[in-house]
Amino acid sequence: RVNALASFSYALGWMDAGICLGLLSSCGCGIPVPATPEPHSGDGNGTLREKTSRYHALLSRALGSLESAPEPDTCLSRGGARILLIGEIFRARGAGLESAGDDEGALVSFSYGFGWLDAGVRNGLFRVALNRELFTI
Template identity: 40%
Template sequence: MKIEELHLLLSAALEKTRITVPPETALWACAKDQLAMARAYESDGTTFAGRGDMVNALAGFFYAFGWLHFGCAYGTLITDMPIPPCPFIRPCRRLPGAVSGKLTEKSSRYERLLTTASASVTCAPDPSTPAYLLAARTLQVAYASACQGRWFLEMKREEDALAHFSYGHGWLDAGVRAGLFTIHAHREIFTVD
């Protein structure tokens, strides 16, 4: 998938996304946060793309999708589209060779970031509660994204690797902000404080 197509898919999804919970409630604050973060990273990705920085644009758009999909899974956001948008329907289009050094560095750094982040949290809800199920699902998404990303690195598909690492970290970061996890190490890599 071209970055331009990814951007259009994300923009269309965000335009049709709304908050599902009543205003001025705790869940409304979470939903507002999730939507704001998805929009902020869509905006950042747009800025990067406008400057020709497709590596950071790619990372920003997939991170935004992670926040959006987490919010939909949490039930605080809904996208009024016939089929929920999936950024992984096609492989990422290869970026120009001129950015290969930056792409290699960024995908390696984001792999370490996601691995470190996943190991730095524990599920906060009691295992007998529904909230625990979402926390466990969020960790599954993070772990699956890390595994997919590593596989793509082995296949020399660094664009797809970066996409998976960014997406997984978006999910995990959103879960932390929603209160589903206790941070026991590396607090600075999460969007808290």
């Protein structure tokens, strides 16, 4: 369940980045936010907490690893800046949820934000200056 949650959120980030970049079209996008967290069994909480912590670190490392690839003040550089902003927003959102004990919501936020960054790398908006192993290039 934990892996499915992370994978779904990551894929949703990719899809929404594609919509933002004009590569896909859709009438709706955005991260789904459940009204109330689902209860977890005792065994899953340790796995969820550990994965949430790893994805927080992953997103933080990813944000520090990228440089803009397009020329400054171009449409593509502004698109890259927007994707970085989305990554930062979802890192902050995830950190707040993690601090509040909502590991599920935090994992969704971290995975979603990383999906945006990874899509930006694959679409040529960033050069990977550090930690190339983090990205699907």
